[in-house]
Amino acid sequence: MSAYILPILFLLLILYCMYKRINTYDNFVKGAKGAIKLVVDIFPFIASILIAVALLRVSGITAWLTDILSPIFTFLGVPPELTELVLLRPFTGSGSYALLEDILTTYGADSYISRCACVIMGCSETIFYVATVYFSQTKVKKLLYAIPVALFCSIIGTILACLLCRVM
């Protein structure tokens, strides 16, 4: 079902452009031109955050944090098997999706743990990555309360996700 949404959206857009007598090709090219410059602008920021995450993992700090945080998560109703996913999620999209695939194959796609992991992935974002990339092209140095609020919301979301998966 959901596979049809994007193709239909593209089709409708092109039909609408034809109706409005807009040159689809020229405008598409004009927009697409911005892609390379955008990627060049954000590359150093993406590289830095990925390097930081890699160092965290290889130094063993992540494993250490997982051990410390697991009991707290269990207390909040989050299965300890998901601690690493919850920790990694704010930093890297590809890393956390790889971990989700791991969880799905280890525990089975329809187990409670996998369903929790899926809901957590669906309702959270790579907060630090998004913050780095979004603010990379501005003069902003101080984010004030943005990150704490975002993290707090995603922790509440995690707890709620595990709670809902128990009943739904």
Added chain:
Amino acid sequence: MMLSSILVLLITNPAEMLNEMIGASTSALELCIELCAVYVVWLGFIELVDASGLSQKLAKLLRPLIKKIFKVDNEETQKIIALNISANMLGVGNAATPMGIRAMQALDDQSGKANFAMIMLLVINATSIQLLPTTVIGLRSTAGSANPSDIILPTLIVTFTTTILGIILCHSIEKIRKKIKGRKRE
């Protein structure tokens, strides 16, 4: 963060540090090449949406909401925010990113501090207001789930709750900050 990681690495595994760093920046480069390809498609798409006047219509539709949540009056900025939120809702985060960057640039007041609308945009993006978690559903069906889409409902409930929580939190923090500032002036 990097400093503490390197300090720990000095004790545990000093030989691996440079390898890991270069490995990570290689994967950043690969990611960027992939992103570039994705952005070509989405920026082209967005340009068409813009040229056909659809983005103005979308912005008009979402304007009352954006005005209330972000307290932004500039029409051009409202339009970019509307595109960013719509892309998020459709679950195409990669189309949302260029719009998010543009919106942040438009909102930047050069003061060096994030203003209310910028913080709000980040929080809303962080709580991920998507209607269809397509990637997750795809992974589940690959892993052999009997009913891969049964996570849609809980995901929607959680997403809406956290987004509303984020909006309320930002507004109340802003109110408290204004009060404190007011008191300082007195």
